[in-house]
Amino acid sequence: MPKGGGAAVALTDWGWRHAGRDSWALRGVTFAIEPGERVLLLGASGAGKSTLLHALAGLTGDDNSIAGEQQGGMLVDGEPAARRPGRVGLVSQDPETQLVMARAGDDAAFGLENLAVPRERIWPRVHEALAEVGFPYGADRSTAALSGGEKQRLVIAGVLAMGPRLLLLDEPTANLDPEGALLVRDLLARTAARTEATLVLVEHRVADVVDLVDRVIVLAPGGGVLADGAPGHVFAAHGARLAAQGVWLPDRAPDPEVPPGPGGPVLIEARECRTRTPVELGAAAGPRHPVLTGATAAVAAGTATALTGRNGSGKSTLLMLLAGLARPDSGTVLPCGPLAEVSGRPLWRWQARRLARHVGTVFQHAEDQFVTPTVRDELRYAPLRAGMAGPDIESWVDELLERLRLTALADVHPFTLSGGEKRRLSVATALSSGPAHAPDVLLLDEPTFGQDTTTWTELVELLAVLREQGRAIVMATHDSLLLRRFTDTELRIDQGRVAVPDTAARTGAAPARKADRR
Template sequence: MASREIGAGGGDGAGLTRARTTGGHVTLTGVTWRPFGRREPVLRDVSVSLLPGERVLLVGPSGSGKSTLLRAIAGLLETADAGELKGSVTIDGHIPGSRAGEVGLVLQEPGAGVVASSVGRDVAFGLENLGMPRAAMPADVTTALAAVGLDKSHDTPTSALSGGETQRLALAGALALQPSVLLLDEPTAMLDPGHAAQVRASVKGALTAYPITSVVVEHVLGPWVDLVDRMLVLDDDGRLVADGPVRHVLEQERQRLLDMGIWVPGAPSPSPVMPAALRAGTPGQRASSQDIEATALTIDRTVRLVDGSTRTRTAAALESGLSPQPGSATSLVGPSGSGKSTVLLGLAGALTPATGEVLAKDRPVADLSTSELAAHVGWVPQWSSSTIIGRTVLDEVLVASRALGQETPERVVEAHALLTSLGLAHLEGADPRELSGGEQRRLAIASAILHRPPLLLADEPTVGQDRHTWAAVVGLLDAYRDAGGAVVVSTHDAALIERSDDVVELSPPTQAPAVDQPRRVLAANAGPLALLLGALVAIPAGIIPGHWRTSVVVLAVQVVLAVVALWAGRGPGPRPRGRLKRVALRMVPGLIGALSVGWSTWLLGGNDLTTAFTAALRVLIIVLPSAVLLPLVDPDRLGDHLAQRLRMPARPVVALAAALQRVHTFGEVWSEISLARRVRGLGVDTRRPVALVKHLATVTFGLLVRTLRMAADLAVAMDARGFASASRRTWFAAAPWRWPDTLVVLGALVPIAVALLAGP
């Protein structure tokens, strides 16, 4: 039986100890799951019992329901997904998820599970749900980070991590829980061989330290065979068709597993299957005069800090340039975090190099119109779920062809054939967002290739594929190359690298010598409650004045206070730059609102300019403090203060902090959606106002859809770390009220006093 002592202590974490964990007994009885919108179940009548401490390898073809089965074991199948569930799942006789920290789950797309703005807070999230003493958390966080080889300080922004680093962060968060059941969904899929071996060693060490019941989903079985005891096999229909000791199953069911597409250790890579859909195609003929090439370059990425300032680091360095030739395949290789994905984004014109340039026949690729870019480049992103546009699978494949005016009957037939070759024909009418990770990746490749651009940029195209789908994907890439297209992939797949004509090895870029961190502005020393209160008291300050002269005085006082709030404090670092510019940009909506209110007041108030001007100034008075103070609010610290100082319930507080943390990523999401549309011919000519408004509305709707999906994934990630069953939480950081908080509140009250003293 699982054993864990859950603390009921408060934020100081007094009097709590954590017992060592033993493995949980997992029982599934007749589990069947059919997502809404799908005619057939993903899982069918799965019944199995996992004994305490067993180490299980769950395998099956792409789309066989492996990830779905992990969510069922974690008790999270209905947390974010809608569908029909039959059967039952128990852990030690009770419903999974009813005990905080009992199950640790690493999602297939770990970036979706980031719950905090810093590395330390993210790993500590599960420990907070367990009620661990605050003083004990940093040591456990450090141990978990070291176990997965993530050499980052606790205050490193999670937004600054690469895809592979984010995957290790997710594993660290799960290991920190010391769960009785550990579920890993392709934990090494996006990692280079060195880091993948390190992660496996971390898992082995955790399982050796105490007998956790563990289930690992992986397509490449060989490296895991010595770490597991038992193998479960799902077939294409989501049925459990084999179960037994891992070596016995591999020996007795070898041919059956190969026929199903399982990567049986020792079996040679399958022969690529060349699809008929592209044999007659000639990528590159229409646009060969504008081949894309890159000189030696570096690409910087900017991370926004909590005080609104930014920090720039070199994310990728291409030392020898790159000139993809028609009929060639180039592999970008290197350890996780070396900038492979960043280079691909640079080649697609999504990122402007800090040094060097990416050209399409002497023109910066970023200057190409959306139709020109779509005609020249096909792009497969690292996380294929992030750029889905179509309502159905078939719509998704045809997006670029439609945008370029190429949706002929022959092209539609080719789309059907392409989906058939990739094993997606039976899903043509399905919502692409409901596909498995491997299916979405194949769909992204089909979408990027169908309209035959001369250059294909594919980020980890073979991740999450079984032998059959791997053969289909590689065959498609070979056919594209043989037809005259140029292929550039980032990959850790040794078999794919061997098939390349050229291999470009990237190393983690050398960073410029560290410079002192910019000094904090004075207001950034205050806590989030004081900052919020300082913004809120501006409301009465704007309402009290009865004449524009008084409003001008109040607004002038606010401007002076804003300058003081944004004044750089003492310290060795340089002064932060762009403070006033950022405030001015945030005031633009307020200015528009003030003009609107002033105009409507003038129009409805008998054309009285005095009244209209007073009304407009009131809006500015209310908005200005928010533009100055609210960007300084750290979502994680806000949660700490709301829970510890105001004694608000933990669940809404944590949900609010996590949601606000996601708000900071909206700019990146907007950029991803915009790039996905631009590279597929759906960008916009900013010189046409109607088209611009339509484009903004479409991207905004896409952002809303993505936000809802992110919220669903976030709910799964939070509940996977004990949030749903946490009765009382502790907190990783304290929430003191200090003298800067008092000064901010007193300063915010000054405009009210001025308004009262100045009179009407």
């Protein structure tokens, strides 16, 4: 990537309030970042970290994609951020929001083309960036056929190819497998050293990136800066206070006391399932590639099962098959035990209403589940369809809002929530049919994404209650802490097939014991 030096950042009593909100997302934030500094931005879920990065990228304001009200000052190289196109590169939480082209190479080249970089210089930079992030395919790969982690790598490549002076990264490794996360961390270190770019990073895997940065800034809930300084000083001087606020720390991890699952009969079984990438039309059309090549898996009542594997291995694909929301090219997915008494047909042939009553799904992209204009209405939707009485609905919705720390956001639009808040709302919607109508099987794609230590713990405890009630929990995840603290059975997908790792060979139908956990 080209060497251009870093940008200077200055915030003076800066604040932002989203359009339609009464409360401020951030307020009274003051700090300065010198050119070339590497800063880790921390804070509890909903503290405004993503909002601040979007503002630095020039995306806030009435003329931009995020409307609202600003107070105070924010300058990049002495000018408002919106006036510095090309100098700032942003990798957002959700890679879906940044993919704009059908082919991977075209997507990585898009920013360079908008900067009017000569064509003969674009493609060498694109190919170099794709190689550096470990993108596993060529430039002709369809972006629609990529997994979440592969999309994340592609977005990072496109941003790095532009050689920005200010590099903003919002959870850049959240969708990556451990190998990919290590690769990206090392790439960021090399890039920052070579280009002298200023780096502002939001990352919950603090232990993995603390050696990459030379400064930590912690945003206080409700406004202001809670702590600012060298990493060692911040964590030593403010560790207890930060932990109480839910901030992830490199030497501390939540350890919720969760009851063991009772175990139970198998409820869903996938047998020798084979799938390929979706059919693509137009410029991205090409051969379909194998994803699952004979995957077999069983889901038992009263257990928590984790689907693990490298990016693109097929975790989300298998999850959608088990949810009855996709059909394999060959093989089958059958209900078993009590679910077979509901219907013996393959799950993908169940009527939507029947499927929703027994199988709940939390998608990788939370926005895919939202269908109403407010958080409260989102939680009312399922119980209304289930026939609950009005007073019972409001009582249950209030309980969910309180339990998932969304009460203060009940009347806001779901799309304006932070990434962690969206994830908690998507989990709540899957359970919102009512306490007596929770699904027998709950499948979640990256359920702990974007959570601070407090909300991570509360989410795990909620899932543990469901498991104790005899419900089956299935999670596609890269969260090693979730594996250690909660998972009964790990199913690792490798080369399209499912295996139980020797270190995690816990039987799905047997009660989980805390001593068995790694």
